[in-house]
Amino acid sequence: MSELDAHLASLDRAPLPLPSRAGRYRGYADVIEELARSGAHALRLGQSVEGTPLFAFDVGDPDAAKVSFVVAGLHAMEWIGVEAALQLLARLVARPPRDRLVRVVPIANVDGYRRVERRLRRGERAFDRTNARGVDLNRNWPTHWSSSHLRAKVFPHLGHGGDAPSSEPEIAAILASLDALGRPLDRALSLHSFGRKVLYPYGGVWRRPSDFEAHRRAAVAFARDLPGYGVTQTARWVPGAFAPGMELDHLHDRYGALALLVELGAGGFRANDPATWLSPFRWFNAPAKDLELSSVVPAMDRFVRGEA
Numbered sequence: 001m002s003e004l005d006a007h008l009a010s011l012d013r014a015p016l017p018l019p020s021r022a023g024r025y026r027g028y029a030d031v032i033e034e035l036a037r038s039g040a041h042a043l044r045l046g047q048s049v050e051g052t053p054l055f056a057f058d059v060g061d062p063d064a065a066k067v068s069f070v071v072a073g074l075h076a077m078e079w080i081g082v083e084a085a086l087q088l089l090a091r092l093v094a095r096p097p098r099d100r101l102v103r104v105v106p107i108a109n110v111d112g113y114r115r116v117e118r119r120l121r122r123g124e125r126a127f128d129r130t131n132a133r134g135v136d137l138n139r140n141w142p143t144h145w146s147s148s149h150l151r152a153k154v155f156p157h158l159g160h161g162g163d164a165p166s167s168e169p170e171i172a173a174i175l176a177s178l179d180a181l182g183r184p185l186d187r188a189l190s191l192h193s194f195g196r197k198v199l200y201p202y203g204g205v206w207r208r209p210s211d212f213e214a215h216r217r218a219a220v221a222f223a224r225d226l227p228g229y230g231v232t233q234t235a236r237w238v239p240g241a242f243a244p245g246m247e248l249d250h251l252h253d254r255y256g257a258l259a260l261l262v263e264l265g266a267g268g269f270r271a272n273d274p275a276t277w278l279s280p281f282r283w284f285n286a287p288a289k290d291l292e293l294s295s296v297v298p299a300m301d302r303f304v305r306g307e308a
């Protein structure tokens, strides 16, 4: 039995009682089951703070000079990104790229995903972003990292950047797997929600990377056929709001990737629907999930294949 099958066999299975109109989002066990059946090569990277195994899934030529990397689920409640990664993986397995390896980490914050699931089952409506010890896993990457415990004092729900760069086992495991490739990354894609934006480096500093124009062109090409999606440098999305230690900056500076971050969905808040007013899960996870992803996943597919 593979490590992934053994993990699946250890999980309690139950359908997720999501509120009506919340879309067909799935609990952790259902996601792991789909991954176990995906046909992609599972690779155990390490484990989370709470001891949940962390997996990557490889498709394509493992010896190719080019590598594309996809990460989703860094933030606990951003489940639409996980669903997008699963749909992308299915497309890659159906038509494996010949010129490259594509490595996908579909749930980076496994403890966070499982905690959100437990909260949904209890009917709680909490905002939830961090890993099991309150660290924002998209502020723990080494490039442009800074201690952000002050932010955590003012906004504890947002988390902080950790005690040191890659202090968190989830980030350390991902970085070790990328280092072990021994090759630069051609493309990198990170999936988040919400805001219908395609973002590019840098997020930790106002300055632009030297290959800024290539990033802007790739972002514009990505968003071209997507209804309502805009493009911007991360640090300039909300001026003054920097993102020190984010994945985009590190995937670009350390591994040389053309790196994009996609904020999926417009947000589930509806002024005319009181059921959405106090439901952060709906803000972050578009109720019409498949409609939202129907145009985005093909754009993701073209990008990671290097076709656009």
Ligand SMILES: [Zn+2]
Binding pocket: 074, 075, 078, 138, 191, 192, 193
């Ligand atoms: Zn996010």
